[in-house]
Amino acid sequence: MAVEVKDPGIGKSSNKKAKRFINPNGSFNVKHINRKESFANSYDYLIHISWTKFFLWVLLGYIIVNSFFAIIYILFGIAEITNPSGNVFEDFLNAFFFSAQTITTVGYGAMAPKGILFGIISSIEALIGLLSFSFITGLLYGRFSKPRANIKFSTYLISKEHNGKNSLMFRLMSKNGNVMIKPKIEATLALSLPDQQGGYSNNFYKLKLERSAITYLPTTWTVVHAIDDLSPLAAYSLKDIKKVHGEILILASYYDESFAQEVHQAHSFILKDIKTAHQFKPAFFYDEEGYTVLDHDRLDDIEQIN
Template sequence: MAKKVKDPGFGYNSKKNAKDIINDDGSSNVLHINRKKSISDLYTYFIDISWFQFFFLIILSYTIVNILFGFIYVGIGIEQITKPKGNFIEDLLNGFFFSAQTLTTVGYGGIAPKGMLANFIAAFEAMIGLLSFSFITGLLYGRFSKPKANLKFSENLILRDFKKGRAIMFRLMNSRKTVMIEPEIKVTLSITEKDGKGDFKRNFFTLNLERNKVMYLPTIWTVVHEIDEKSPLFNYTNKEIENLDAFLYILINYHEESFAQKVYQIYSYDFTKLKTGVKYVSSASFDEEGYTVLDHEKLSEVKKM
């Protein structure tokens, strides 16, 4: 008899075809409203966004600040930093480039503030530049030093005959070349079904696994849940399991050599990714010299049984 577990924080209420609460990359898929924001959210935001977004925002901010100060220098009189060109665009470009030199504290010497007002503005801009680049340096260090797992999961779940019964399986591997030390995994099954009143409700189950912990993992781990009498899926046929409105929520932790500490990763599977009657293709082989070769592109490859 399968034993239900208490709500792990997702809520029992649901609806037909409710979206996954956890994205494939482990990030939250919950929409927050009426949430108070703080200055610390800015640091978290810059740490978590992609590298492309990070550098795009830095370049965009850098350009906007220099354009703004370029207009300021033109507004107070471009003659306070250099000889006027008699053309607004050229004067603005001179103000822009002088701003860039001041902001970065380069100071080539070709353009220099001459008036008192220009000197005050340049001094203020230099302070902004020092603070900004200190902030960016801290963000760069935070992004590089943040402990992060780099696991790759198979794109699909499979449901197949296993031993004398059936089993649900998925695979995972370390995208880095390091060996995963003492990886441990927990899998929670969420099934959304109608109750007696016609409302959609979630039921949660902690799945028993063939192995939930190994000493170390240099290649691939196939995570197996046998569908026996204790499984919440025991009374479902294969076709019914395929059509379930269900998700697997996965939490895995292991010791990462790159950071010399334990790291965590979250992942989820929608049962629309379930394939039946197939098995995984081996992604590990040996070369002519006897070395084990791991093909990352075969992690999700399956073939009919």
């Protein structure tokens, strides 16, 4: 008989329409409201967003700052930088390019500030540029040096017979090709069930895995949970399991040589997405010279069982 375990940190309260706890990308599915914003939050945000969003923010900030100083130069007189063209847009572009040269400390020499006022403004802008690029450099270092797990999980959670027992399986591999040292898996089943008060509450069960840890992982690892008498899913048929409001919470850990420390990654599978009567196809093979070839595109390759 399955033994219920303590709440792993998700919370006992639930809802009939409750969404999954962990998104496919490993982030927790929580909406934050009334959160106090601070500069530290901005740094954390810029560290964790995608590279595309990061560079778009950098580009946007660069355009805004240079546009701001370009407007100042125009208001105080573009003639103190270069000869006015008589066209507002062209003068703005000249002021923008001068601002870009100032803030990056390039200074091509084609334009230069005249007078004390413009010298003060351009000096302040140069200081802002130095501070800004130092901040961006720190962000770049933080993004590259931040320890992160590079685990790719299979899209599918499949159900098939294994060693004479119905079992749930998923598999994983390293995204970047590095050998994962001493990887281990913790799997917790969260079932949202009706309670005596007429609402819903979460019930948590630790899933026993065929192997919860291995020594190293150079290829793929198929993680197996046998649905035996000790499984919390033993009371359900395969058809009923897919109807249960449940989620398998995964925490994967391993030692990463690149960061010289243990890294962790969360993931989850929804019970209703179980693929029945299928099995995983091999993701690696041996070439003519005897080398093991791992095809990263084959992690999700499955085939139907007759």
